[in-house]
Amino acid sequence: MTGQAAGFEELRDLYQEVILDHGRKPRNHFRMEVFDASARGDNPMCGDRVELFLALADGHISKASFIGRGCAISQASASLLTELVPGLTPDAARAMGARLREMAKTGARDDSTPALERLSALSGVHEFPSRVKCATLAWHALDAALDGSKEASSE
Amino acid sequence: MDALPARLDVARIREDFPILSTQVRGKKLVFLDSGASAQKPRAVIEAMTRCMETAYANVHRGAYHLSEVATANFEAAREAAQRFLGAATPEEIVFTRNSTEAFNLVAHSFGRALLKRGQVVLVSEMEHHANLVPWQMLRDAGLGIGLRFIRVTDAGELDLDDYARHLAQGDVGLVSVTHMSNVLGTVTPAARIARMAHEAGARVMFDGSQAAVHRAVDVRAIDADFYAFTGHKLYGPTGIGVLYGKRELLDAMPPFQGGGDMIETVTLEHSTWAAPPARFEPGTPAIIEAAGLLAAIEYVNTIGMEAIEAHERALVEHASATLAQVPGLTLLGSAQDRGGVFAFSLDVAHPHDLSTFLDRRGICVRAGRHCAEPLHARFGLEGGTSRASFGLYTTAEEIDALAEALVAARKFFA
Numbered sequence: 001m002t003g004q005a006a007g008f009e010e011l012r013d014l015y016q017e018v019i020l021d022h023g024r025k026p027r028n029h030f031r032m033e034v035f036d037a038s039a040r041g042d043n044p045m046c047g048d049r050v051e052l053f054l055a056l057a058d059g060h061i062s063k064a065s066f067i068g069r070g071c072a073i074s075q076a077s078a079s080l081l082t083e084l085v086p087g088l089t090p091d092a093a094r095a096m097g098a099r100l101r102e103m104a105k106t107g108a109r110d111d112s113t114p115a116l117e118r119l120s121a122l123s124g125v126h127e128f129p130s131r132v133k134c135a136t137l138a139w140h141a142l143d144a145a146l147d148g149s150k151e152a153s154s155e
Numbered sequence: 156m157d158a159l160p161a162r163l164d165v166a167r168i169r170e171d172f173p174i175l176s177t178q179v180r181g182k183k184l185v186f187l188d189s190g191a192s193a194q195k196p197r198a199v200i201e202a203m204t205r206c207m208e209t210a211y212a213n214v215h216r217g218a219y220h221l222s223e224v225a226t227a228n229f230e231a232a233r234e235a236a237q238r239f240l241g242a243a244t245p246e247e248i249v250f251t252r253n254s255t256e257a258f259n260l261v262a263h264s265f266g267r268a269l270l271k272r273g274q275v276v277l278v279s280e281m282e283h284h285a286n287l288v289p290w291q292m293l294r295d296a297g298l299g300i301g302l303r304f305i306r307v308t309d310a311g312e313l314d315l316d317d318y319a320r321h322l323a324q325g326d327v328g329l330v331s332v333t334h335m336s337n338v339l340g341t342v343t344p345a346a347r348i349a350r351m352a353h354e355a356g357a358r359v360m361f362d363g364s365q366a367a368v369h370r371a372v373d374v375r376a377i378d379a380d381f382y383a384f385t386g387h388k389l390y391g392p393t394g395i396g397v398l399y400g401k402r403e404l405l406d407a408m409p410p411f412q413g414g415g416d417m418i419e420t421v422t423l424e425h426s427t428w429a430a431p432p433a434r435f436e437p438g439t440p441a442i443i444e445a446a447g448l449l450a451a452i453e454y455v456n457t458i459g460m461e462a463i464e465a466h467e468r469a470l471v472e473h474a475s476a477t478l479a480q481v482p483g484l485t486l487l488g489s490a491q492d493r494g495g496v497f498a499f500s501l502d503v504a505h506p507h508d509l510s511t512f513l514d515r516r517g518i519c520v521r522a523g524r525h526c527a528e529p530l531h532a533r534f535g536l537e538g539g540t541s542r543a544s545f546g547l548y549t550t551a552e553e554i555d556a557l558a559e560a561l562v563a564a565r566k567f568f569a
Binding site: 008010011014015020023045046047048069070071072073128131134 | 504505506507508511512515522523524528531537538539567568
């Protein structure tokens with residue numbers, strides 16, 4: 001069916017394989033028993049939820065994990081986050097979140113580093129205004145955790 | 156595919172709705188979100204334009220011809236709503252902004268003035284937030300008024316035994332339940348609910364936001380004390396809704412909001428209230444929207460609520476059978492008596508992902524919790540569901556298109 005193939009192609013901008021993969025099999029998907037920072041992100045309108053846990057060592061994020069529920073975009077974004085922020089200072093992690101929000105807003109990829117290149121898979125949400133908050137939810141939770149807040153919302 | 160009964164010429168009806176012939180992203184629009192808000196027929200669009208072009212002035216105040224015409228048209232809308240609901244007099248029809256405002260009006264006015272300390276408002280677990288939050292606010296207002304909940308069965312029906320147990324406690328002052336669930340499609344036995352409430356000395360209010368669109372409603376046959384519906388789900392405009400209230404109740408109720416048009420006499424210190432319905436309609440009302448509502452009521456009347464109901468029964472049957480064939484799909488609720496609203500979940504796709512996928516094929520469904528968060532919690536679906544809801548213009552082909560797209564979505568996301 002040609003219509004189906006065309007529909008799939010368009011959707012691949014949003015649902016790139018890396019997103020679908022992380023959505024289906026989220027990495028670091030567990031509640032950390034001992035952690036240094038944590039925050040919950042909620043999208044009250046759609047019920048998406050991400051609870052993020054961070055371990056810190058020597059001024060760097062040493063480990064990240066999350067639990068949550070929600071759409072493929074929100075869960076994939078959280079999963080990617082837990083792979084990308086370990087090794088970063090809190091400021092560098094915040095800066096990465098700011099880059100993600102920028103990409104989601106403009107749709108422009110950033111391939112300047114391998115990490116940002118992976119994150120750029122989320123830039124496709126730009127075409128789907130109602131889904132931008134799905135992509136940014138975990139990163140709002142990251143900011144809240146690093147700021148010592150308990151809750152964040154990307155509404 | 157089975158043909159629908161030829162009671163209603165859907166192809167002809169679809170021509171009345173300009174938006175239905177438009178395209179979304181180059182695809183034919185398949186609008187399956189009428190439960191959230193219905194599309195508008197040309198008759199409604201033109202009536203509103205005509206009101207502004209030929210018969211517009213403020214109502215109830217000018218002593219000039221144009222204002223008299225505008226007032227007559229506005230009151231004609233009230234009479235149409237009266238007949239539509241089977242109310243005894245037009246004075247029993249209060250125009251509100253929507254159903255939500257009708258609940259707030261009753262909670263604030265009837266709730267605060269006529270319910271007594273120690274009495275309880277009884278709602279069900281399947282209410283739209285519009286028929287829940289105003290009662291929570293009333294409960295929390297420090298007046299000693301309680302709030303309890305009637306259970307919903309696993310099939311998605313009102314648990315009438317649980318309802319009877321609540322009533323037997325003897326403290327229920329008002330029962331406020333939906334006449335048709337906006338999530339489960341369940342149509343509740345309104346007349347029986349009202350009879351049980353009255354036997355227990357309670358008043359009863361119905362949320363007819365969905366039911367009034369899909370069924371002929373007769374508030375006197377039901378013996379409802381209050382009944383609310385909204386214009387925009389009935390193919391009419393946004394910004395106007397209807398609260399039916401029995402005359403003796405409205406007479407006994409204080410105003411909800413103050414302003415012009417709702418008073419009898421005003422001094423700097425005090426005012427006395429106008430009689431209903433004016434008492435509850437302060438300020439300039441939705442004049443243009445009333446013209447649209449009148450046209451919408453005339454439109455569905457011309458087609459006939461019985462024909463609409465028959466068409467939708469056929470659609471419900473078709474959808475039940477068709478959606479059951481989609482692998483991995485779970486329908487929420489399986490009520491015996493149901494209308495054209497289907498909430499479902501698909502095993503491999505979150506409702507929002509599904510909604511985006513369907514949107515690319517021109518198919519509009521709602522994703523989320525449909526303003527019924529407690530109901531989703533009741534069924535363990537905190538993440539929400541997808542919802543397809545039908546209108547009088549919905550076709551079996553559109554339901555087939557949805558089912559086909561769901562099968563494709565499953566391949567995409569699995």
